[in-house]
Amino acid sequence: MASAISSIPAMAEPLLEATGLTVSFPTAAGGKVDVVKGISFAVGAERVALVGESGSGKTMTARALMGLVPPPGRASADRLRLDGADIRSLTPPGWNAIRGARIGLVLQDPRFALNPLHRVGRQIEEPLRLHSRLSRAERRERSLAMIAAVGLDNPREVHRLYPGELSGGMGQRVMIAIMLVCGPRLLIADEPTSALDHDLRDQILALLTGLVEKQQMGLLLISHDLQQVARFADRVLVMYRGRIVDERPAADLPYSTHPYTRTLWTCRPSPMTYGTRLPTLVRANLEAPP
């Protein structure tokens, strides 16, 4: 765990730095349970992936970084810095100021993540209304440009649509447009392609990583799909049950010596594994002492 920070590529100042990030929820019996157990990591102007199975704590990590842990859950950290600023104890207005402007979050399913009663254009312009002093016309121009930038034809037509009239791929492009329109420094994408068809996934991810690179932003990609991650990320953090158990450059994934990572990587079904038994995980070996 201590090795996490030492293996980041050399750079002036990481965009995001977290030490001892913990998210805990109270239990019915009066105690509390930590779904994220004091993890530490950093993200620079690079593409970092956070992988793990369901329940590993990856989504809560994302929420904690946005200050959006749902009550009665609570997030805490020894150190949490975004672009050099301490965001550990921000007030609600403080959070509102940086969300959407300096840090963005793309959610999984645009069918649910977009307000069904607001038009696309209005939803893309909202961060501009909240964080900039642009006039209405300027906002419209920016949102139209953004719609085009995420690869959608007929920006004027799309601008007027309701989310219910969008296909899955379009919806996700709109989500990306919303979160990038103010030019944040860091983008968190929580399973951005899990709700899409397979042929769309690579396209959306390519779009995402392309935009992120052009803006020299940081990307924290949360996924359970190792292949995807291996292709699109620079560095991979593997989470299991609230802890980061492994960390390595994406190219190294197939050669990881960590038992969990190895099993995740080798148990993917493919034409080559046809007819053979897939390896299973002996979880007892993974139980780290608290």
Place this chain on the structure above:
Amino acid sequence: MTDATATPAGTAPSRRPTRRREVRLLGRLANWLVSLLIGLAGLLLVTFSFTHISSVDPVIRVVGDKASEATYQAARHQLGLDRPLPEQFVLYVGRILHADLGTSWSTGQPVASDLARAFPATFELATVAIVIGAVLGVGLGLIAGLWPGGWRDSVVRVISLLGYSVPIFWLGLLALLLFYARLHWFGGPGRQDVAYEFTTTRETGLLLLDTWLSGDASAFRDALSHIALPALVLGFYATAGISRLTRTAVLEELGKEYVVTARAKGASQARVVLTHIFPNVRATVITVIALSYAVLLEGAVFTETVFAWPGIGRYLTISMFAADVPAILGGTLLIGVCFIILNTLTDLIVGGLDPRLRP
């Protein structure tokens, strides 16, 4: 949804046929009309059967209990009570459709005209009450949504709980005692002070409107001070239900993903609740307001009795004390019809408002 068009995958909008939408709309309208007619028919059946289970014999009422057998039978025949029941029912419905609700046993007037005189008073009271109730109720529900789990939320819950548990007639009495008799903040029972009663010309029967139109400022103020207390009491009744439902609807929306997106954009809680959530709960809120209006018509029976408000509710109460069956059933029918229309109407409105329910 995969897009098999020539454009790059995931960039073209899906098209929707409009003709199917029109057919669905017509179908829904037809369905609603059927429900309405069935409801009204059922109500008529109920009131009709009530006339026949009454413990008071209508024939004796006409001829007295000392009449001879022949007179009794003749009167019975004249009243049409010796015909088969289904035939009587048809005649009954026919009379109702001609606005003939029988003659009141106590006033001797046609019930229909008694009700017509009393209706505006109830309408005015119920409408002012629902406005108060809706504004307060929705406001409280939104406040609970703005600070979920906080002390404001608890206060709203307590108010709602009390509203559901307090007997409205008792609340009215206490309000009268405190705000009229002791504090003299509002006018007392009745719609107006005796001084104004004969000087106001009743054009619409809605006193607030009539006094406003006549330009008599003091009469208007008087009417206002008299309607304020019963409307507040009745409105509070509606507030309980409306605030609870608004709160529940808002809290449910707060758990949804589009709220996370909105907050991730940097929207404040207030903006989230008012701009994002409220449009999504509008349909539910309007439904509950309409349904509350129907409930208010029932609650008006108590409020009017306590405040001596000359509306249908009071008419019903007086008729019940006098065992005036035609009057009781006439009033019941009127309120029942309003109730059924309101209830079935809300079903129709809900379907139309929500774009997600549209095909």
Place this chain on the structure above:
Amino acid sequence: MSVTAAHEARRGGVLLLARRSPTAIIGATILIVILAVAALAPWLAPYDPIFQDVDIRLAPPGVAHWLGTDGFGRDILSRLIYGTRPTLLIISLVALIMAPLGTAIGIVAGYYGGLVERVLMRLTDMVMSFPRLILAFAFVAVLGPGLLNAALALALTSWPPYARQARVETQTMRRSDYLAGAEMLGIRGVRLLFGHVLPMALPSVVVRIALDLAGMVLIAAGLGFLGLGVRPPTAEWGTMVADGTAVIFDQWWVAASPGIAILIMSLSFNLLADGLRDLLDPRHG
């Protein structure tokens, strides 16, 4: 309905229940106290509720009569205590009629489907759109005041929500493997309906009854207030409020205390219903 929540509750005992839903416990406690008062009325009441002592009529609350006396010189506290009985009786009768009636109709409709379901549901919708209160008034006014008439009128207009709920739950269960398994064992018809479908629908029925009874208390009291309830001189809270109306401006205590009693009883049912709903709702917390 959450089966796991119910299991947890049984395992953890009453204390766990209390922590998860203090409202349910408070509501239940108040209700138990009221039931105890009703049962022990003859021993709790300091005076005979219908004994009139005209010399001390309209006496304010004092040492001899803690809540004062009414217009006939009757002790209000004793009447309050005995007043628990008619109210409890009416609402019990109503619950005993409307819940089984409605649930049975709903289960039959949901299970058999087709024309049976359509007819029953139209009937349900129709009765549901009736003004419950007004019809109850009319029924009692026309038939004559009395406990049974009031209860009957209310029950006959209040069953539809139970039917709707039971039908939905039956339909859901109909497609489930749980019922298919029972049918394969040869359990059919009425036995299936009442032995297997009913227990699954029960928890939501209980919550709904609690909620309905809260309103019934108010309606029953309202009937009493309008003179359509139990016949005088029986002590009944609604009637007591009516008695106090004439003297509300000077001897306000005559109408005040029975109103508070009505409020407390209705509140207890509301709290119980809220609490039970929190417990049984899987989205709790």
